[in-house]
Amino acid sequence: MEIMTAKNAPLLDAIAGKTPSRTPVWFMRQAGRSLPEYRQVREGIPMLDSCFMPELLAEITLQPVRRHDVDAAILFSDIVVPLKAAGLDIDIVPGKGPVLADPIRTAADVANLPILDHEVTEVQEGIKIINEELTDQQTLIGFAGAPFTLASYLIEGGPSKNHEKTKAMMHGEPELWHALMQRLTPTIIHWLRGQINAGIEAMQLFDSWAGYLTEKDYREFVLPYSTEILESVKDIPRIHFGVGTGEILAAMGSAGSEVMGVDWRVPLDVAAERIRRENGAKVLQGNLDPAILFAGTKALTKEIQRIKDEANRAIAVGDATGHIFNLGHGVMPNTAPDAITEAVSIIHS
Template sequence: MVPMARRNLVDSPFLDAACPQMGRTPSHTPVWFMRQAGRSLPEYRKAREGISMLDSCFMPELLAEITLQPVRRHKVDAAILFSDIVVPLKAAGVKVEIVPGRGPVMDAAIRTKEDVLNLPILDHDVPEVAQGISHILEELNDRTALIGFAGAPFTLASYLVEGGPSKNHQRTKAMMHGEPELWHTLMERLTPTIVGFLKVQINAGIDALQLFDSWAGFLTEHDYRNYVLPHSKHIFQEVEAAGIPRIHFGVGTGELLGAMSEAGSEVMGVDWRVPLDRAAERITRAAGPRVLQGNLDPAILFAGPQVVREEVTRIKDEAAAAQLAGTARGHIFNLGHGVLPDTPAEAITEAVAIIHGEA
């Protein structure tokens, strides 16, 4: 399963932090930002003029260009593949579009047993994505990692069952509790699509991967453990042989960090609501120490460099305290969620310099 395309990055701050078992120490605190490629960059808006979001994810040269833009501008330590969590669904044959101002919307919701059994499964390569990764790797230097990603099964299931974004996920929870057998069948049909999409990226040469469970924070720990954790654990097991760092992240998941860490990732993403040292304790109690990723509030980037500097220092101190206490194995700096669309690009560049200790 290890691809011929895999790079040997011997001086990558991101990988040095993500793989402490290799015995390497990063030269500085590595940083990348979720949604670092996107509407905050004028060059992104220009590149995507007249092209829909999902269409751009299937255009190899364009997705490579968008992936590389924040690396060139901000000097982050890792690129994140430009994609969307519903891309594997579209690649499998699900009719879905991203509606501006709303998000992913399904042509038809998945509500019945027949709907679930007819849900397409991705069982083939996605050459557009693989070609895009090849273009990205041609430009990235040997210090900058490339992170691939996929949406986790609960989040994808919610989009499918609700028919689009939901504030309360009531239909999703109704199926989960009222028809648990159907729910698990749906999750089991989604899992090979997610695994297949991750393997496309792995075989094309990504250096790490992240599983996004954007909506998991709407669940209780009991529900997460019973209805979600087994399926997320299966996904991490299926890609373990690749030998690359695996990151797990969800929004509003402070109460779920212990359970989520049991899914098997080497790195746990933490949103801004929980201090890193406290998050580390919750993770360690459940599954042993992990590398932490996070967790600056995205809104802080609007507050000016002095506030950013103070918050960065606080977060670094929390991570260092966790490592000293033995509850964390390393730290990758990130936001506690994605870059907000109207964030000034200059503020992001300055934040990277502050995190690197250069400003």
């Protein structure tokens, strides 16, 4: 894919295999609870409601770009927004996460699961507002939850520590599992196509819970659907990321993204070699441990340099084609905003 880059946009240049003007950096969950301005504008407004308010979602998306000088904005949303937009009775409970009133457990439940088939105009309007403020050097990243993670929320009825009901369906009722994935996939595709139509310049498929799977199970039960989703949005740069996925990086890499996100548990050069063996060299994204943002300037500088060195080694030996700096997961809610700003400054320098 030939990536059309905006003037001097470091993130898009890195994905295109060009030499960016500076190491591009953005952070997962950079918009949100770590920022006092976020808490102020969200006060009294439920999480999912805020995702359907164009001016508010634009403001929240832009807050970390203004404060931290990151090279990309990540669309403020939640992985269950397309399900809510499709008409599913789902809510985000403070301190717990997405909770479903009636979990999806039977063939009838799957057959009745609504599919998103209309434009989510509130989100599209928000994207247009965001792009009016971003400069040519800054990139807007859209995102969607991957089908396995969404399926797990639906089956378990909310967050799960063990995903036992999910795995029970996967292995005990494989036909039902595949029917559910086939029901979810068009909703995710439609959700992403709507973001593209509104003006996102890259996207991330976020598989929060994929690290709970064996490689065999990932390839059989998940990979075909993530591949279909990524194939449907190949007109923009694609990032693929999951947590705890060191053992399945090669499999995830075969889903088709240009960029592979790596969590903090695997050194970037090691991850790059695992990915390259099966898929050829890709751009790496990551992978500072979010906890290091609490450790002070000296430790932060040391870890950032280590990660950049690992990325540079991977690029030098042909295991990677570029590097986007990020955390190995999201910003923790009680992270000091000044520590995030400092990290960006160190990365850029």
